[in-house]
Amino acid sequence: MFGVAAHAQTAASPARAEVKMDTADFLKTHRWDDNMSVWVLKSGVEAPAGVKPRAEVKAERDAFMRTHKWQNDSSTWVPIKTGPRDLGTMTRAQLAAETKQFLATHTFDEEKGVYVEKAPRKTK
Numbered sequence: 554m555f556g557v558a559a560h561a562q563t564a565a566s567p568a569r570a571e572v573k574m575d576t577a578d579f580l581k582t583h584r585w586d587d588n589m590s591v592w593v594l595k596s597g598v599e600a601p602a603g604v605k606p607r608a609e610v611k612a613e614r615d616a617f618m619r620t621h622k623w624q625n626d627s628s629t630w631v632p633i634k635t636g637p638r639d640l641g642t643m644t645r646a647q648l649a650a651e652t653k654q655f656l657a658t659h660t661f662d663e664e665k666g667v668y669v670e671k672a673p674r675k676t677k
Contacts, residue, residue, distance in 0.1 A: 579592075582594060582595060582598045583595060583598075603666075604663075605666055610661060610668075613667065613668060614652070614655060614659075614668060615640060617630075617655070617659075617668065618640060618651055618652070618655060619633075619637040619638055619639075619640060620632060620633055620637050620638075621633060622638075622651075623651055623654045623655075630655075630658065657671075658670060658671055659671060
């Protein structure tokens with residue numbers, strides 16, 4: 554009686570066979586890149602329909618970062634009033650810190666195909 558309730562499938566959760574099939578399909582089209590520590594498409598494999606290329610997604614992130622600057626005082630992104638900045642003039646440490654902050658405050662919405670701001674964390 555305890556085991557039945559613990560292992561019951563809900564309508565929202567995929568069946569084990571479905572997960573295994575999705576995993577097998579994924580492994581047919583992707584390989585692990587040890588140098589970049591990410592999954593990448595195998596050569597000769599097209600990205601699924603409707604999925605933006607990685608370069609396009611990164612370009613959108615960089616466009617946002619050119620026109621906004623992270624303010625530690627207010628913990629918000631503030632638009633730059635003097636015009637877009639050149640990310641190439643920033644040090645690697647500065648760019649890495651702002652990219653990390655951007656990824657902490659934004660997420661890529663697959664349905665809309667754009668980065669959206671995450672809801673602020675609730676404080677205690």
